[in-house]
Amino acid sequence: MAKTDIGPPDYRQMLPPVVQRNYGRWRFHEIVRPGVLRHVSENGEELYTVRVGSPRLLDTDAIREICDLADRYCDGYLRFTSRHNIEFLVSDQSKLEPLLQELWKREWPVGGTGNSISNIVHTQGWIHCHTPATDASGIVKAVMDDLYDHFTHMDLPAKLRISMACCLNMCGAVHCSDIAILGIHRKPPYVDKELVSKICEIPTVVAACPTGAIRPNPKEKTVEINEERCMYCGNCYTMCPAIKIMNPETDGVAIFVGGKVSNARTAPMFSRLAIPFLPNNPPRWPEVVEAVHNIVQVWIDHAQKGERMGEWIERIGWERFFQLTGIPFTEKHIDDFIFSVPTFRSTTMFRW
Amino acid sequence: MANSKTPRLDELEKGRWPSFVKIMKRAAVKKPAAGDLLKQLELSYEEKVGHWKHGGIVGVRGYGGGVIGRYSDRPDRFPNVKEFHTFRVNQPSGWFYTSSALRQLCDIWDKYGSGLTNFHGATGDIILLGAPTENLQPCFDELSEHGFDLGGSGSDLRTPSACVGPARCEYACVDTLDLCHTITQEFQNELHRPMWPYKFKIKISGCPNDCVASIARSDLSVIGTWRDSIQVDPQAVAAYADQGLDIQGEICGKCPTRALSWHPERKELEIRREECVRCMHCINKMPKALRPGRERGATLLIGGKATMKESAFLGWVIVPFMKMEPPYTELLDLLRRIFNWWDERAKNRERIGELIYRLGMRAFLHDVGLPPVPQMVARPRANPYYYWRPEEVRSNG
Numbered sequence: 001m002a003k004t005d006i007g008p009p010d011y012r013q014m015l016p017p018v019v020q021r022n023y024g025r026w027r028f029h030e031i032v033r034p035g036v037l038r039h040v041s042e043n044g045e046e047l048y049t050v051r052v053g054s055p056r057l058l059d060t061d062a063i064r065e066i067c068d069l070a071d072r073y074c075d076g077y078l079r080f081t082s083r084h085n086i087e088f089l090v091s092d093q094s095k096l097e098p099l100l101q102e103l104w105k106r107e108w109p110v111g112g113t114g115n116s117i118s119n120i121v122h123t124q125g126w127i128h129c130h131t132p133a134t135d136a137s138g139i140v141k142a143v144m145d146d147l148y149d150h151f152t153h154m155d156l157p158a159k160l161r162i163s164m165a166c167c168l169n170m171c172g173a174v175h176c177s178d179i180a181i182l183g184i185h186r187k188p189p190y191v192d193k194e195l196v197s198k199i200c201e202i203p204t205v206v207a208a209c210p211t212g213a214i215r216p217n218p219k220e221k222t223v224e225i226n227e228e229r230c231m232y233c234g235n236c237y238t239m240c241p242a243i244k245i246m247n248p249e250t251d252g253v254a255i256f257v258g259g260k261v262s263n264a265r266t267a268p269m270f271s272r273l274a275i276p277f278l279p280n281n282p283p284r285w286p287e288v289v290e291a292v293h294n295i296v297q298v299w300i301d302h303a304q305k306g307e308r309m310g311e312w313i314e315r316i317g318w319e320r321f322f323q324l325t326g327i328p329f330t331e332k333h334i335d336d337f338i339f340s341v342p343t344f345r346s347t348t349m350f351r352w
Numbered sequence: 353m354a355n356s357k358t359p360r361l362d363e364l365e366k367g368r369w370p371s372f373v374k375i376m377k378r379a380a381v382k383k384p385a386a387g388d389l390l391k392q393l394e395l396s397y398e399e400k401v402g403h404w405k406h407g408g409i410v411g412v413r414g415y416g417g418g419v420i421g422r423y424s425d426r427p428d429r430f431p432n433v434k435e436f437h438t439f440r441v442n443q444p445s446g447w448f449y450t451s452s453a454l455r456q457l458c459d460i461w462d463k464y465g466s467g468l469t470n471f472h473g474a475t476g477d478i479i480l481l482g483a484p485t486e487n488l489q490p491c492f493d494e495l496s497e498h499g500f501d502l503g504g505s506g507s508d509l510r511t512p513s514a515c516v517g518p519a520r521c522e523y524a525c526v527d528t529l530d531l532c533h534t535i536t537q538e539f540q541n542e543l544h545r546p547m548w549p550y551k552f553k554i555k556i557s558g559c560p561n562d563c564v565a566s567i568a569r570s571d572l573s574v575i576g577t578w579r580d581s582i583q584v585d586p587q588a589v590a591a592y593a594d595q596g597l598d599i600q601g602e603i604c605g606k607c608p609t610r611a612l613s614w615h616p617e618r619k620e621l622e623i624r625r626e627e628c629v630r631c632m633h634c635i636n637k638m639p640k641a642l643r644p645g646r647e648r649g650a651t652l653l654i655g656g657k658a659t660m661k662e663s664a665f666l667g668w669v670i671v672p673f674m675k676m677e678p679p680y681t682e683l684l685d686l687l688r689r690i691f692n693w694w695d696e697r698a699k700n701r702e703r704i705g706e707l708i709y710r711l712g713m714r715a716f717l718h719d720v721g722l723p724p725v726p727q728m729v730a731r732p733r734a735n736p737y738y739y740w741r742p743e744e745v746r747s748n749g
Contacts, residue, residue, distance in 0.1 A: 002496035004414040005540040009453060009499045011445035011529050015519055019448075024518035024527070028640040039520055047520065055372040057481075059379035059386070060458035060467045067451035067458075080447040080471050082515070082564050089520075109369065123474060126396035127372075127389070128422060128438065128481055130404040135396065137372045138364055145367030170658035171474045176568040176666070204700060210661040235661050241406030248400035261568050263560035263575075264633045265606050268567050268666050282397040283363040306606060339663050 016077035018047050018091040034154050035110035036096070048090040050099055053109040053119050053144070053151055056084040057127065057137060065106070073099040083119040083161075085112055111152040115159055118151075120144060122164040123172045125183075131234060132166035133183030133251040134280050140164055142284040143181070143292050150296070157303035157312070160296065161260070168233045176259035178309035179292055180271040185232040186250045188213075188225055195242035197221035205243070208235045210337070231337075253278045253288050257295060257321075258310030269310045272318075274325070276332040298325045317351045358390060360397040376468065385466040385482050388432035392424060403430075410437050410485055412492040415544045418502025419488055435484040436466070440477040440503035441495060442536065442543075445529035446516050447472065456498050464491035475553065476513030476564075477503035501540075507701075508546035509539050514556040515563040522639065523632070524558030525576030525648040526676040532556050534680055535687070542691070549698035552691070553656075559644065560632045566656070566667070571704050572690065573653040573667040574683075576676070578645035581625040582634070588641035590619040603634050649675045652683075654690070654716075655705025665705040670717070672727035689720040714739070 015023070022041035029039040037049040058066075066086055070078040073095040079087045086108075090096050103110055112118040120143065123129065125136030143162065150156055165172035166183040174180035196202070197220065205223055206214045213229035214236060223243070225236075237245040255278070259271030274295065278287040295309075302324060303312040313321045322329045335343045356362050364373045376393075379386035392403050408421030420438040427434035441457070457478070461467060466482035473479040483491055492502065503511035512535050515521070517528030535554060536543065542552075555566035558576040566573035593599055599621065604612040611627035612634060614620075621641075635642045652674060653667030674682060694704045697711065708716045717724055726732075 001413060002493035004496070004501075005544060006496060006499070006501045007537045007540055008442035008501055008533070009444045011448055011519075011533055014444045014448035014450055014453065019519050024524070026518070026520060026522040028522055030639070039522070049520070053370065054471065055370045055375065056470050056472075057372040057375055058469050058471055059375050060462050060469070061378055062375055063454055063458050063469065063471070067454050070451045076451040078449055078451070079516070080449075082447075082476070082513070084471065086471075107368075107370070121474065124470075126393055126402045128404065128436070129402060130406045130422070132402045135393075138397070141364050141367065141369055141372060144369035148368045151369075165658075168659055170660070170664075173474065173565065173569040173658045175658050175664040176565065207700065208661065233660065237406075246401050251400070259568075261562050261565040263562065263631045264636055265608055265631055268562070270664060270666070280400045282400065283360040306602060337663060 014077070014079075016047075016075060016089050016091060018045060019077075019089070021045065022047070031114045031154070034116060034152055035113055036100070037113060046091075046093065048093065048096050050088040050090060050096070050103070050110060051081070051112045052086040052088065052103060053112060054084055054086050055137065055141065056119075056122065069099065069102065073102075081119075083112070083121050085119050109148065109151055114154040115156045116150055116152075116154045117147050117156065117160040117162060120162045120164055121172050121174075121177075123166050125166040129166060129171075131169060131238060131246075133168075133185050133234070133246070134166050134253055135282060136164050136166045136172075136183075138282055139181060139253070139285050139288055142286075142289050146289045146293055147296065156296075157300060158306050158308045160309070162292070168235075169238065174256070175270055176261045176268060177271050178257065178259065179295060180256040180259065181288060181292070182254045182256060184252060184254045184277065185234055185245050185247060186252070186277065187232060187247050188227040188230040189232075189234070189237060189243045189245040191223060191225060192242040192244065193220060193222040196223060196240060198242075200240035200242055205236050205240045208239045210235065248280075252280045253285070255288075255291055255295070258313045260308050260310050266308075266311055266314070269314075271310075273333050274321075274327055276330060295325055319351050358394040361390065361394050379467045382462075383467045384432040385436065385484075386468055388424075388430035389436065389466065389468070389482065392426065392430045392433055395426070395429075404436075410488060412489050412502070415502060416546045417505040417508050417544060419492075420505055422482075433482065436482040437485065437488060439465075439480040439483070439488075439491065439495075440473065440475075440505055440511065441480060442501050442503040442511050443472060443476055443478050443513070445514050445532040445536075446519055447476070448519065453499075457495075457500065460491065460494050460498065464494070475503070475510050477511050502544065504543045504546075504551070506546035507548045507550050508544070508552070509542040509548075510551050510553045511543065512536050512554040512556065513564055515558050517556075517558040521558060523561065523576075523635065523644060525578055525644050526556070526558055526574070526650050527678075528556045528558045528574075528576070530678065531574065531676060531680060531683075534678070535684070538684055539687075548691070548695055550701045550703055552694070552704065554687075560630055561636065567653055568656050568664075568666055569658070570656050570667070571654065572687065573656055574650045574676070575653065576644075576648065577630050577651050577673065578648045579673055580645035580647040582623050582628060582630075582645060583643040584621060584623065585641050585643075586620065589621045589638065592638050592641055593619050597638070603637055606633055607631075608633070649673050652686075655703070655708055657703050657705050661701075662706045662709065665709075668705075668708075668713070669728045670722055672725060686720065686722075693719050
């Protein structure tokens, strides 16, 4: 039997020699050009990093291709970032330009540094998830095709972090992104009563509902849904496959904006609702691509240098954000869940 | 293209961003499972709905997690993805690899699985997408033989992750890679055998830029910081000014606490240590001139999570500053107390942030033995609804 509990491979065996020599002794870095970082250590040694966008879904051939490049230009060392980018670690400066040439030839995009968009963090969607309200990879591909030049050029007011989760479970944890793309449902689930009694644990299902919309029906060993209270989160479906929430006719996508996780200048912030619904329109989701493009462009046109999306919106006010982007403000934008009160305006200071 | 079986997905081969469809098509040439995945995905694109059945428990001997069961709901049409289970393979700290380690993984995965992967999943694991049930044990055996182990899934400790840290970042205030590896090794049982109320995530960032989004995405967030003054290289500051950086506007003007003053006549940057809240902005803009202080450690925050079910939370400060040096005894002991407190009190599927909200931060801090300090709150309460412990109350005193 195989050994268990050995834990992951020791990272120390994966570090290039230049990193081992300068571990904890890096002095500064600079962005040489979009996608290329130069780190300099206290003793003057240099390490170049080439950041490459990836679709996250890689086959073994793609990984071997990356390995070939790492062998040829990086003595066989590379890493990945928290946003699915590949980073080639080049310790020999003379190999930098040839690597960039080869990446260009092979159509791997180099970028994602400084005031650019980095890769979109995203989830499985229809490729491999059992609860999605939309696909993830398709939307990401279409949006990144559209924003491609902002990945390869550092021409934005500040960094831009977009993320995508295909349902409210938010495996992509999109809730603190400059722009969050979120798959949503819009109709209460259908309860297959016979199946509930066979395969679901009713107290768990009842407890799973954030708004208390699910009541047990002990007589029929099933549950009933108060449709007026249901806000279609799908948490009951996660607990009980007999409560069907996926609906090809009415599922779609919402857009949230203005979140960040970094502490730089301003505290971390949640993303907030901008567009309550856009239709699921595969294969290229033109409405979503257009909506994201518009928000990014308005931000480019109006933000000050260095201002993240949320910092810009907080400065100009949300009322002006809706005005400038042309996004209609609706009752859906006004919070009515349990922590809503601090989001209401309790001052006479606002803009027209 | 008239004969294409995937006309919708073919549209996603166009455009400049690397195409996952091209990758799936290439995998399909070698693996029938990848081919059926492609066809099932096309059906989803046509019908606008997913085609994976709900759940299904699979695993490998000795573990309760690490493999996610996945079954097609159309095995009649796509028999090669009838069973298409996922391995979560614990990544090395900081996602560093040698090409030989990656090739090893590729060889194993070509032998047992679909050839498709994610580098990486949202929690940080290497994701191996799609293997039939009968291949799970032999695949795991071979992974283990070559030094790989599975990550967390279900109600257990999820695979911890860390930013690049001191391996390639001058901002790192703690050894994120070592700490991540140490925590992962220390809690192997908790990682592999789900026995908790729900998931528990730990993420470690080396500085307040928080490149692994630990404050938003982990139940226990470790963020490197310092207590003394930012280190300044006056000559390098002057050099930035000479190169045209608008230090007054872009640096001092953006400082959240106005802790910086620029004296252009002397080309001197003054930092008032007691005003600085260590946000990283000035250091980010002038990395050649400014560095975190020398007295380094980490801030610990608890409760971060996404929306489901009581709302999303950003982590809350519970320890403003803790030294982070091997063997990390203070942190590991605190983690054990936190795990136990939560495990004994939480309802099924209640994250620790939700439990703290339900029972009160007061109860949490008291029970795990953390003293209340003003750094924990943005502001004190405005209501008079607070409790006294009986032993605190004396007549007129």
